[in-house]
Structure formats: C-alpha cells, structure tokens
Amino acid sequence: MRNKFLRALVFLFSFAIAGYAVVQYGLLDASKAGLVAFKLQKPDFQLTPWVYVLYIHIATGILALLIGPFQIFMKQTKKRSLLHKRLGYVYVISITISGIVGIYLSFFATGGAAAGLGFLALDVLWVATTWTAIRKIIGKNVQAHQAWMLRSYALTFAGVTLRLWLAPMAILFGDFEAGYRVVAWLCWVPNLFIIEAIIRNLASRTPQSPTLFNS
Template sequence: MVKKLLFIIIIVLALFTGLLFPSIYLFVEEKYTFLNSKIPEVTNNLIWKISFICHISFGGLSLIIGWIQFVEKLRKKSSILHRKIGKLYVLSVIISSITAIYIGFFANGGFISAFGFICLGILWFITTIIALISIKNGNIKKHQNFMTYSYACTFAAVTLRLWIPLLNGLLKSPELAYLIVAWLCWVPNIIVAYFINKHRKTIKE
C-alpha cells in the first residue's frame, strides 16, 4: 500500500513538473521566469536558447512518459507499447541530456553549480545508453537497473523544484541554495535508485 502511494505521488509530481515548467518557459515572458536571472549575453545566444528549449521540452517529455515503463502490468500486457515508449524515452533523454551538458556550462553560481549540473547530464546520458545497449544484448536485469538510474536522473527536475524553496527558506541565501541544489537534486535520487535495484535483485534471487 505504501509502495503504491509513493508511486502515485511520483506520477503526479512527474506529470505536474513535466507539463507545467516547459509550458512556463515556452509561453511566459522571460522576465517572469528563471531566465530573468541569466545575463543577456547568455539569453541572447541562439545556440544556448535552442539548447535550453530542447532541454526543457524533451526533458519534460521523458519525465511524463518514463514512469510508465515501471508499471509491470502495462509492460506485460503490451511489450510492443513498452518498446515504443522506451524508444521515445531514450530519444528524449539523449536530446535533453546533451543540451543539459551544454547549458550546464552557463549555470548560475559558477564552477560548483555548473559542475554539478554537467555531471548530472553526463550520468543521465550514460545510464540511458547503457540501459539501451543492455536490452539489445538481452540483459533484462541490467536494463532494468540502469533504466532506474536513468529515471532517477530524469526525476531530478522534480526534486530540484522541491528542494529550492526549502533551501531558500532555511538558508536565506538563493545563491548558496542554488550551489547546493545543483548536487542535491540528483545525488540522493541515485542513492535511492541503488537501493531499489538492490531490493529488486534480492526479490528475484
């Protein structure tokens, strides 16, 4: 019961974040969004702007559809649908992670936050590619484990937005909060994914 409730919460947060935040950046004036904190040299850079739009759009899509792959009943009911959603998820992550690595170099807060977001983008890309290669090689267990790591990285979009207001309230320093959240938004997710995979291994063996 608790496990199902937690999964429902994850779905709601994923759908809310995946739909709302890309829409904000696509349809709301920049001065009312996070982009207002960026210097004009960055926001006026066409490559950065295209990368940012690709990142939030395909990142939002991967967040919206990724959780579906963990619903065992749906996976067993239609393996074809599972594969099609999986291909769309992988494509979305590849685009969003590569652009995330690029825009990470322009992150607010300097080296510490930039390095945190760049590491996230690289890990997101690598775990997804390993999961893809694993299933092509017929290694289902490794595929499941690395897809769990991949979606843990995807879910950083949610945890970032949960941590930011909490850190701002506790630290009273948006600059320090941003430095911390660049790491806090994804490192605990990976740790949780590790224990999920470990538990999955225990169950199967």
C-alpha cells in the first residue's frame, strides 16, 4: 500500500510539474515565463544565448522527469526489456544534455554565487549518478544499477521540489532572490537523503535479490 502511494505521488507530481513547465515556457509569451520575466527586469543582462540554453535545459529535463517513473516502477519482463533499454538511452542522453547546459546556466543563476553553486553541484551530481548507473549495468550489477538510477531520479525530481519549495521560501524570506538561494540547495539535498534511506530499506528487505523495486 505504501509503495503504491509513493508511486502515485511520483507520477502525479512529475506529470503535473512537466505539464506546468510546458504551459509556462511553451504556450505563454516567452517574455512572461518564469525566470525569463525575472531576467528581463535586469537591463544589463544579455538574454541570448542564455534563454536558448534555458529552453534546452527545460525540454531535456522534462523528458527525463517523465521517463523516470516508468523506468523505476515498470515491472521488468523479457518483453519489456527492449523498451526499458530504449527509454533508458533517452533518459541518459536527456540528463547528459540537461546537466551540461545546466552547468552553463549555473554561472548566471538568479540569487548570485550561492544559488549558482547549488545548481552547479546539482548538475554535476546529476550527470555523475546517471553515468555511474550505466557503468554498473555494463558490469551486470543490476542492484547497484537500480540504486544509482534511484539517486539519479532523486536529482531529476529536483525539478519538482524546486517549484514546491519556491513560493514558501520566497514568502518566508520576503524576497524572491533570497528564497531562491535557499531553494537552489533545498530542491535536491533532502531528495538525496530521502532516496538513500529508501535504498537502504529496500536492500535490507531483499538482501538476496538482484533487484530493488521489481523483485
């Protein structure tokens, strides 16, 4: 029952936030969308090429956010193994692109160096955990592969938790930029602690199984 509830929450939030981002950045006037509108308030900021890199980061991040739950929760069978691999390739490529351009964006982060460092660490760890998972599956260590992919998706899910934390932190600090500095860290550090606890719990329950979720 608890696993089903967790699964429902992950699907709900990932699809809801992905839909919100598509509407905000894809269907609205770009100059009124989120960070773009905030950057336009600063007359000395050069919007290009930053805005194009931002859209690459958002598009690839959304793709990874939507693929992740299917990879984690989809029951593994021989028939689905090919689909799992193909979705995995798209997931890894999406994160690699999004993470690399995210490093560029971190140097222009709203909130200055404190926020930029938070996002830089997030992007580096995001790509690193994902490719560590790839190394593990190449070595045929399925359980380690799943554990590292869970860490990878916990960082992917920062796209959700960032938006959940942003309004409360902006209200708490009374200033958007001050709140954003905190959210740059708050959106992913707790995610890693939570997923690590989940990984340890799953491993302790199925110590002899080669898999975590689909055993």
